Amino acid sequence: MVRGDLPISDLLRIDFVDISDLAQTSGEWLRGGGPESDIVISSRIRLARNLAEYPFVNQAGPIERHEIENTLKDAISGISGNKLEYFSVDEFSPLDRQFLVERQLISREHAESEGARGVAIDPSERVSLMVNEEDHLRIQVMHSGLDLESAWKEISRIDDEIEKQVTYAFDDRLGYLTACPTNAGTGLRVSVMLHLPAVALTEQVEKIFRSLQKISVAVRGLYGEGSQPAGDFYQISNQITLGRDETNLIDTVADVVPTIIEYERKAREYLQEEKKEVLHDRISRAYGILRNAQTITSEETMHYLSRVRMGINMGLIKDLRIPTVNELFIYTQPAHLQKLSGSEMNSANRNIERARYLREHLDGSGSDNGGSTGGSGNGGSLA
Amino acid sequence: MKCQYCDRTATLHITELVDGKATELHLCKEHAQEYLTQADAGGTPSIGAPSALSQHLTVGNTEEDLKRLDQKVCPVCGISFYEFRNSGRLGCPNDYECFQQELEGLLLNIHGETKHVGKRPSSGAPDLSSHTQVIQMRRQLTEAVSEENYELASQLRDEIRDLQAAFRRQRSGGGQDEGADAGQ
Numbered sequence: 001m002v003r004g005d006l007p008i009s010d011l012l013r014i015d016f017v018d019i020s021d022l023a024q025t026s027g028e029w030l031r032g033g034g035p036e037s038d039i040v041i042s043s044r045i046r047l048a049r050n051l052a053e054y055p056f057v058n059q060a061g062p063i064e065r066h067e068i069e070n071t072l073k074d075a076i077s078g079i080s081g082n083k084l085e086y087f088s089v090d091e092f093s094p095l096d097r098q099f100l101v102e103r104q105l106i107s108r109e110h111a112e113s114e115g116a117r118g119v120a121i122d123p124s125e126r127v128s129l130m131v132n133e134e135d136h137l138r139i140q141v142m143h144s145g146l147d148l149e150s151a152w153k154e155i156s157r158i159d160d161e162i163e164k165q166v167t168y169a170f171d172d173r174l175g176y177l178t179a180c181p182t183n184a185g186t187g188l189r190v191s192v193m194l195h196l197p198a199v200a201l202t203e204q205v206e207k208i209f210r211s212l213q214k215i216s217v218a219v220r221g222l223y224g225e226g227s228q229p230a231g232d233f234y235q236i237s238n239q240i241t242l243g244r245d246e247t248n249l250i251d252t253v254a255d256v257v258p259t260i261i262e263y264e265r266k267a268r269e270y271l272q273e274e275k276k277e278v279l280h281d282r283i284s285r286a287y288g289i290l291r292n293a294q295t296i297t298s299e300e301t302m303h304y305l306s307r308v309r310m311g312i313n314m315g316l317i318k319d320l321r322i323p324t325v326n327e328l329f330i331y332t333q334p335a336h337l338q339k340l341s342g343s344e345m346n347s348a349n350r351n352i353e354r355a356r357y358l359r360e361h362l363d364g365s366g367s368d369n370g371g372s373t374g375g376s377g378n379g380g381s382l383a
Numbered sequence: 384m385k386c387q388y389c390d391r392t393a394t395l396h397i398t399e400l401v402d403g404k405a406t407e408l409h410l411c412k413e414h415a416q417e418y419l420t421q422a423d424a425g426g427t428p429s430i431g432a433p434s435a436l437s438q439h440l441t442v443g444n445t446e447e448d449l450k451r452l453d454q455k456v457c458p459v460c461g462i463s464f465y466e467f468r469n470s471g472r473l474g475c476p477n478d479y480e481c482f483q484q485e486l487e488g489l490l491l492n493i494h495g496e497t498k499h500v501g502k503r504p505s506s507g508a509p510d511l512s513s514h515t516q517v518i519q520m521r522r523q524l525t526e527a528v529s530e531e532n533y534e535l536a537s538q539l540r541d542e543i544r545d546l547q548a549a550f551r552r553q554r555s556g557g558g559q560d561e562g563a564d565a566g567q
Contacts, residue, residue, distance in 0.1 A: 052476060052514035053550065055460045059474035064521065134472070156502070163504050167550060169476035172508045174490075175499025177476045181490055184479070185499045243496020 029104075029126070030326045034145020038313040038322070039261050041193040041233065043148045044104075045155050045250070048178045048187035049137040049162070050169040056179035057132050065116040065132055072131045075165040076120045079158060082127050084120040095344060098335035104142065106130055127158065134179050135187075137162070146257055148190060148250050156246075175242065185242025190253045191220075194260060197232040197310040198267035205234075208263055212236060217256055231302035231329060236260070268314055283311035291362045295351040301332045301358065320362070328361060386411035387492045457481040459519045477515040506554070517546050 029042040054060060054068050073086050089097060089110060097111035106119050110133045117132035130138040139162075141155040169177040175185040183189070199205055209219045220235045236256065238249045271279045286307035289296075309325045311317040330336060332354050338344055341353055386393045386409060393409035453465035462474035464482055473479070479486060490497045520543050527536040 050476065052509050052511055053517045053547070055475040055518050056473060058470065058472045059460050059462060061525070159502075160505065163506075165554070167509045167514060167554060168504055169511065169514075170504050170508050171476070171479060171499075171511060173498055174479055175501065175503075177479050179472045181473065181486060182493050184490065185494065186501045188501075240494045240496075242490060242494035242499060245501035248500075 029142050029144045030330060031144055031323050034143060034147050036257075036261055037145035039195055039264050040146040040257065041195055041326070042142050042144055043146055043151050044140060044142040044191045044193070044235075045148065045151045046138055046140040046189045046191075047155055047159055047176075048135040048183045048189075049139070049159070049176060050178060051136050052167045052169040054136065057134060057136060058179060060132075062115060068136050069116045069118060069131050071166060072129075072137055072162075073118070073120075075162045076129055076131075078165050079161045081157060081161070082122045084122050084127065084129070086118055086120045088116070088118045090115065090117055095335055095338055099339050102330060102333040102335050107133060107138075109133060127154070129158075135183070146192065146254075148192070148254050152246065152250055182239075183241050186244075186246050186249060188241055188246050188249055189237055190250050191235045191237040192253055192257055193233060193235045194257070194264070195231075195233055195306070195309060196260070196264050197306045198271055199260075199264050200232045201271065202267045204263060204267065208260060209234075212256060215252065215256070217253060230299060231306040233306075268310070272314060280316060283307050283314075283316050287311065287317060287362070290358050293355040293358065295348075296355045296358065297351055298333060298354070301354060302329065305329055305332075324361070328358065332357060452485060455482065455485075459515045459522075461522060475515060475518050476511055477518070480511075513546070514550065517543055520546075 034040070034043075050056060051068060051071060054064055057065070057068075060068060069088075076084055076086060089100075089106065092100075094111075097106070100106045100119065101108050101111045103125065105121055105125060105128045107130065110117060110119070110130050113133075115132065117130070119131070120129040121127070126142055128140045128142075130140070139155055139158055141151045141158070143151045143154075171177055176187040178184050178187055196205070199208065212219060218237050218239045220237065236253060238253050240249065240252075244252075286304035290301070290304050290308060293300075305325055305328055308317060308320065309322065312320055312322055312325065331340065334347075334350055337350055337353055337357065340357070345353060393411055453463060453468065455464045456462070457474060457478050458481070459477035460474035462478065464485060467473055467478070467482065473482075487497060520539050524536055524539040524543065527533070527539060
């Protein structure tokens with residue numbers, strides 16, 4: 001649910017384009033529903049596709065890039081099951097591009113590159129299609145919680161509908177051909193985003209992820225390739241795309257998720273039983289800092305929000321809901337803060353604005369925390 | 384998973400961050416040691432996605448072989464194998480055909496397989512060579528215009544248009560291109 005006190009309609013009014021349909025809701029994946037959503041934030045699948053009659057994006061000239069964009073724009077508008085709106089990323093300001101990156105609707109590479117390119121987004125923000133990223137088309141479907149099966153059904157249907165209208169670069173032997181050979185074959189990347197604060201606190205992260213790499217599963221931070229695991233968020237995904245079918249690749253990732261969830265639950269149990277006071281103290285302090293800081297960096301915010309999120313899930317904080325915290329992770333990112341306040345700010349001013357925003361939204365009297373126990377004071381309300 | 388430089392099993396898996404780009408490395412004990420020694424010496428280890436490929440290609444190839452490989456150029460998009468080695472990105476679908484031999488080992492190292500299993504277009508695999516021919520013709524068209532050979536340019540433009548129209552007919556008519564357009 002969207003909180004009434006957030007001017008989301010303004011947030012999503014991107015310069016000259018009013019994406020009013022998007023403004024009706026925040027991203028579905030942020031709402032914290034879905035199976036195992038206390039630990040699994042989202043299930044994402046992407047498909048890489050290219051048109052057979054054009055060079056890959058890195059070799060395409062300006063005219064070809066426009067033709068690719070137009071061809072795919074037409075094909076996207078022909079998709080019947082989703083209400084998609086197309087935006088030209090090239091026409092957005094750097095701030096708006098960053099905003100879409102923070103929202104997980106486009107990649108950093110797509111934001112930072114040049115030339116004709118775009119993104120189609122559905123109002124629930126569950127589906128996004130990037131045009132002229134590394135490949136001509138990158139289809140992405142993101143569901144809340146652990147929900148890979150329905151994400152696959154949805155993305156495969158979208159892929160089918162586009163394929164009826166264009167000719168994909170597909171080879172009998174090698175499958176879907178992509179600009180980078182690491183994506184060839186299925187063009188499929190399955191990513192599950194997990195929140196693992198207790199695993200991180202008990203210093204088991206490396207051990208778990210070393211064992212994952214043995215079975216060709218990669219681990220990345222919140223914003224994908226090359227990003228740091230801020231806020232104890234980790235994405236696990238398949239490395240191989242060729243030689244196994246989509247279901248098999250999805251299962252490779254899906255099969256390890258329950259084990260990681262179990263690790264996290266065991267770590268939380270251990271902390272609650274063996275380190276109860278220290279844990280309570282750390283969570284209380286985190287909540288206290290977020291509710292009282294006068295200036296705070298994005299990294300610090302992620303760090304403390306992670307602890308608060310764990311505190312809610314462990315029943316130690318009762319006057320705050322998970323969707324609120326999930327949204328705060330995103331809304332306190334630099335571009336979101338600037339869109340929310342309606343002005344561009346330097347880093348120092350952003351830190352002040354971030355602290356103000358957090359105080360406002362974590363205040364016990366705030367309108368967002370249904371079932372609030374009205375906790376106030378420095379330490380926050382703990383069980 | 385195999386080491387990306389030899390046939391031994393990879394025991395060390397590294398995600399390397401260079402300029403914000405992550406590169407995954409899968410190395411056997413020996414190659415891992417080489418990599419770590421280079422890193423310790425303060426230099427940038429000469430292993431990354433493109434250079435990993437170049438290292439991979441050095442196995443069993445003399446310097447002359449490599450020079451010859453690097454000069455191989457895709458007639459469709461015009462990129463050389465050298466350019467691919469440096470950027471890690473191919474130029475067009477035809478590169479998979481043109482550099483087939485060179486890519487085979489790389490695909491095997493990355494995926495452990497070289498044969499696609501899974502989803503296929505409902506209309507089957509397209510005739511790729513006729514589609515990539517258009518890529519080549521567009522390149523020729525740009526050249527003709529820059530050389531002010533407008534007669535050739537106009538001829539190429541018409542041919543491209545005809546081919547694209549034929550592709551559209553194939554798509555809408557499921558391959559019966561002549562019939563699909565008859566009533567238009």
